[in-house]
Amino acid sequence: MAKIIAVANQKGGVGKTTTSINLAASMAATRRRVLLIDLDPQGNSTMGSGVDKYQVSHTAYDLLVDEVPASEVIQTETSGKYHLIAANGDVTAAEIKLMEVFAREIRLRTALEAVRDQYDYIFIDCPPSLNLLTVNALAAADAVVIPMQCEYYALEGLTALMDTIEKLARLVNPKLAIEGILRTMYDPRNRLANDVSDQLKNHFGDKVYRTVIPRNVRLAEAPSFGAPAMYYDKSSAGAKAYLALAGEMLRRSESAQITALETE
Ligand code: ADP
């Protein structure tokens, strides 16, 4: 049964899409069965997975609004050995249409039930806002990964996001957990970044991934080649960092399982 992870932060440009694509590819490279869901109407995860958002026959819109079965919406051909539910501008309309439908917050969760046992990990790339699409992602997810840049206002945004996650969890998804906070586009020569990073660790402890994603031009270039960084330049620092992150996530979930067994 897949673990469903939402990659969320209401701020734009913090690395949600880069993380979604490269983590999905890295997990798939460890032979896990992976589905990536693009919920951002910009369709960047779609294009970055080598799928043309202007040519797709189905998107998350069909899944959420028209209740087309997930099996029909999933694209199995991507550049990253994972499956994809695509997004494009149509998904903007989904956000509006969803307002009118029954059980609008749990559409995604319901839609994924039928395919959940076919995957080990399902990642959801969220739009840069706390709209109904993000609410659907958080309602469907077991856990949230929060990518963030270590800059001055980042902690403020993070507190707001944590509050929202908690409120939402109370309403529609009591089991939702913070999987981890990921430092992205990190430049260790920047003193402010180091300060913010220290504050993060003080405040959130183990929730902060040890793996740090460095600022790396290969990560920024790869999407224009329609591929995850590991298939564009596998020796790049960016590709290696996301492989390390996948390893850290797997180790964490394994040790959590062992702890659960020990306490049974
Ligand atoms: P979001 O999805 O949160 O809006 P993106 O993943 O699209 O953020 O990243 C924003 C921009 O920063 C993109 O142009 C992306 O290529 C670039 N970028 C993301 N992560 C890195 C990184 N670690 N190093 C260099 N550029 C990055």
Ligand code: MG
């Ligand atoms: Mg994005």
